Amino acid sequence: MSSDSAITAETAQRPRLRIPAHIGMIMDGNGRWAKARGKLRTEGHIEGVKALRNLVELCINYGVANLTVFSFSSENWTRPRDEIAFIFNLLRRFVASDLQKLIRNNVKVRIIGSRTGLEPSLTRLIDDVEAKTATNTGLTLIVAFNYGGKAEITDATRLIAREVAAGRLNPDDITEATVERALYTHGIPDPDLIIRTSGEQRISNFLLWQAAYSEFVFVDEYWPDFDEASFLRVLETFSLRDRRYGGIEAKTP
Numbered sequence: 001m002s003s004d005s006a007i008t009a010e011t012a013q014r015p016r017l018r019i020p021a022h023i024g025m026i027m028d029g030n031g032r033w034a035k036a037r038g039k040l041r042t043e044g045h046i047e048g049v050k051a052l053r054n055l056v057e058l059c060i061n062y063g064v065a066n067l068t069v070f071s072f073s074s075e076n077w078t079r080p081r082d083e084i085a086f087i088f089n090l091l092r093r094f095v096a097s098d099l100q101k102l103i104r105n106n107v108k109v110r111i112i113g114s115r116t117g118l119e120p121s122l123t124r125l126i127d128d129v130e131a132k133t134a135t136n137t138g139l140t141l142i143v144a145f146n147y148g149g150k151a152e153i154t155d156a157t158r159l160i161a162r163e164v165a166a167g168r169l170n171p172d173d174i175t176e177a178t179v180e181r182a183l184y185t186h187g188i189p190d191p192d193l194i195i196r197t198s199g200e201q202r203i204s205n206f207l208l209w210q211a212a213y214s215e216f217v218f219v220d221e222y223w224p225d226f227d228e229a230s231f232l233r234v235l236e237t238f239s240l241r242d243r244r245y246g247g248i249e250a251k252t253p
């Protein structure tokens with residue numbers, strides 16, 4: 001058998017890739033990646049940014065319309081102050097180094113999460129990135145920063161309660177669509193697929209409302225090691241899933 005026909009046979013066994021319209025990514029394991037190499041945790045975070053850049057390119061190349069990455073959770077405030085400052089600076093550095101490239105690649109950036117507790121300079125930076133990419137029509141990159149799913153639902157509840165208190169909304173008219181409009185992710189379809197790296201199998205307060213019918217794929221590699229081969233393996237797993245949304249027949253997204 002020639003090597004060409006071997007490749008064909010291998011390809012034939014692969015499922016036809018279904019490309020999710022929205023991928024949620026829990027980037028986990030930067031610290032353990034660093035520890036395993038005798039490096040500082042911060043070096044793991046620097047490698048984590050490289051893996052994020054790579055994933056953005058993969059999503060563009062494979063036609064994923066929306067990518068949400070969990071980059072700082074509202075629970076991450078319990079980390080040492082130095083590490084928090086480092087991660088905040090990573091966001092600044094990521095914007096400084098990658099914004100022009102994101103614009104060139106037609107990427108629209110949205111940063112979701114609570115603005116409470118963020119320095120005004122960081123809030124301005126977030127507003128600036130969103131404004132500069134707002135009219136882009138390619139990949140929507142949603143960065144969950146200072147984000148917690150319970151806080152998001154609580155904030156949405158407060159918004160809705162204000163509407164009711166002001167007499168603009170009748171409680172009997174509240175539907176799932178009312179809640180969706182009040183979430184940070186309004187206008188973005190729910191994730192079809194949520195991936196978590198590093199072998200952990202938890203949702204950790206990520207997109208709690210939006211994950212109602214997401215497929216979950218957990219991979220063992222630490223986040224900095226997540227590459228194109230990992231991405232394709234996950235897409236193959238996703239492509240074989242039978243999505244029924246509580247019904248009997250499988251539906252394609």
Ligand code: FPP
Pocket residue numbers: 027028029030031032033044045046048049052070071072073076087090091094223
């Ligand atoms: C996960 O590893 C990493 C984080 C929760 C924060 C850092 C995220 C990045 C570097 C990606 C890009 C970020 C920005 C702001 C653009 P961990 O520290 O939880 O690892 P561990 O579980 O092994 O300790």
